[in-house]
Amino acid sequence: MTARFKQKAVVLSIVLLALLLPFIIQNDYFFHIMTLSFIWMIGVYGLNLIAGYTGYLSLAHAGFFAIGAYSLGILTVKFEIHYWLAFFLACAITCIIGLVIGLVALQTKEHFFAIYTLCVGYIIYLVIDKWESLTGGVRGLIGIPVPPDLGPISFRSPVSQYYFNLFFLLAAIFMMYRIVHSLTGRTLIAIRNSEELAQTIGISTMKNKLVSFVLSTFFAALSGILYASFIRFIGPDISYITMTFDFLIFLLVGGIGTLSGPIVGTLLIVWISQQLQFLQDYRMLIFGPLLTLLIIFYPKGIVGGIFSWKMKMQEKKKRLSMSAKSATQRAEEG
């Protein structure tokens, strides 16, 4: 009970800190980076759901991110549809494409699934890059609108963008929390653990994997949509494989299959790479080895590492108190 309470207190204080941050720091650059991190995190949560909780490493994630971003961009810029309608349609379009791709991709397993989705991601990139009449090709799409004013609130200033995206991030985390802690989440974890066993206890693995996959594309779409209306320019590079691996690195460093991993990993990598900006591309010389070491020693990322360390400490404590108890017993008997 106290552990639960402590956890709640920690979560609440972090949310409070995020809400109060604009009053503590007044620096547009800082807000720009934080807002961008929030947007990435939503995408990372999507990847976490399918790769971390269901055990299917989808490498088409940037593709779905881009489909969301381009859907919003094309609908608002070319067809001049109202922002919120376009927002909704972009989610729907991505999910439908996700459903169709998922139906085929999920016939494969493990590394075949990863390879298949890698190819799908590349095809999405090619389509965006080559279909100039629709996507603008390499020139990309310019002038994507910010969300329209909500009464007195305008989404033009960095601070209001910060809150706008924080709102969606919190909503995404809330959704993830509910899913992971429900029977649906347990079902996904059972599939990750052993698909054979899941089937013998009556779980329709295909149906559940498809739900997870489509939901992960929904998170990717949401992330892409927010990105498009934050940066207001999109090019084909957002669907490229490097984007997928960015998402994956955020997830792996933070902790795959953990709820707080995407936050930790994204913030850490984004800020470190900002700090190392002066090194330009030589940053990767530092990142590469660090990442390799992390994966070797902490396969479940930073959060996973902390968890297992905590568990070890608890075990130790238990053992110590047990031996202390038996020692006093012996003393009493003697």
Added chain:
Amino acid sequence: MFLETRQLTKQFGGLVAVDHVNFSVEKGKINAIIGPNGAGKSTFFNLISGFYPPSSGQVMFKGQDITRLPPNKIAKLGIARTFQTTHLFEQANVLDNVLIGFRLRTKSNLIDALFLTKRLKREEEQSKEKAFEVLKFVGLTNMENKIVANISQEEKKRVAIALALATEPEIIFLDEPAAGINPEETEGLANLIEKIVQHNITVCLIEHKMKMVMNLAHKIMVLNHGKKIAEGTPEEIQNNETVIKAYLGGSAIA
């Protein structure tokens, strides 16, 4: 007929793993399948539980043809199974592993999860109750918070059986339940299997430990090279010439 196979056959390329086997499981009894390594016992189980489609033949359960049903549908009908290796989620605790067993009797979906509906709360409670019930049944009370990686092999076997029981089966197939555990523990498991049958759940098991099978089973089928070579009570099997020649070698029973 409760559960029976009719001319069940499985071919892997040129190899006939299961060859026209007719077998009927007796309801409320302990049925055993024995045979030398590679005799097709596990394949036989996989055919019944829907993991492989048979090359020919039928599996009937309570008058219904279940031959081509997928494993999850078969589980819903009340047929449970365990594996030779337990497949449990080692990093999770015992309760979390067993809880999911009741999932097939629940209806909560993604929408219930997002809105934390009453149905979800009720079904989670039911799953938990069921998990505690089956854990108590298999003799693992107060073990629910232990991490599976830290418990003994025999306890893992019990957890796997508990998980299968949580699906509320009418029949449970156990694939070598006593493999890899010591004689004392084997006796404990034999008691558990008898307890399962006493609770009106039919048992069908594959086992290599002859002493255990002969003491436990009401009915035994012997497979060799995919073919059924004998069927009957333990006494009949022990005195069957073909079986002795093919497999037991006389002294193995003693």
